[in-house]
Amino acid sequence: MRSEEVSETAAQEAPKAENLAVHALPVAGGILALCPLPGAGGDYRGDLDHINDWKPGLVLSMTTAEEQAAAGGQMLGVDIQSMASRWIHLPVPDFGTPPPEVEVKWPAASQAARKALAGGGRVLVHCKGGCGRSGMAVLRLMIESGEPAVKALARLRAVRPCAVETQAQMEWAYAGYEIGQEAE
Template sequence: MLIHALPVGGGILAIAPVPGAGGDYAGDIAHLTEWRPAMVISLVTEVELVAAGAAMLGQDVQDHGTRWVHLPVPDFGVPDEGFKQAWPGISTRARKALLGGGRVLLHCGAGRGRSGMVALRLMIEAGEAADDALERLRHVQPGAVETEAQMAWAMAARREAAVFLRHDG
């Protein structure tokens, strides 16, 4: 399992394919455990987890002391309403882990589209300029954020932050 990592907010944010995608689930879990993330966010569907041989991923990750969050998004898709409702709390926990020097790993099927979308969103929410964040992300994982709809959701962090600041200030 190849982990594409970059510094964000004092910690390390990474994107990767689903463990087991290359046929070595046990090896991928060992590698993931060695990498020592504070949080793993799975963006694949339950069907994708099973197909990769990773049906036990959540339990395996938590057994090694890592917080696991499952926010399924269909391949090439964008967050649904349930994801959007859960996102503010999950984003806050992920950014706190990063600010504390921790590691956060996002994974989807191939480690590009959905993972890239959520990584870019977190980078922007952590205070990075959107264009700079996208350039840095694509430097470590070319092709990160695969569709216009994924890009729009990630970039909406700028608009939402601006609206929040206008109403909060």
């Protein structure tokens, strides 16, 4: 077999890395988006380049350190910050809601995200698949930014149908109304 044939065969057998999809929508004067974990599709560096091109001012990571390491992102926080973006790690177990140690960090993270959005900035939230945990956080941010829950959920699911996967995640997101809003 010629070396070109080996290369072609190897290329055909190698799993193709998927491009990172960023699902964005306007919120509070800025752009709020959700996406899968960088590297989850097999191309950590390419995903970081895509995020860098998107230019978020803040990235909220809802994945655990173990999930990040499994995707090649042991240094995710450092890598995000090296792109001149702020990074907040809010590790939540898959299909879960924020544990107490993350719950106490949420008010400051939410305030930072809403301030960035109000200033016309971009905020990116990710979890492993870009659906449940990130959808939960994005929906909560939309609600805390003043959107009625039902309308916010419809807008979010128009761009990412799988956003918010469990009833507990929905309830956590809707708890954003505790800051003085009412559902429509």
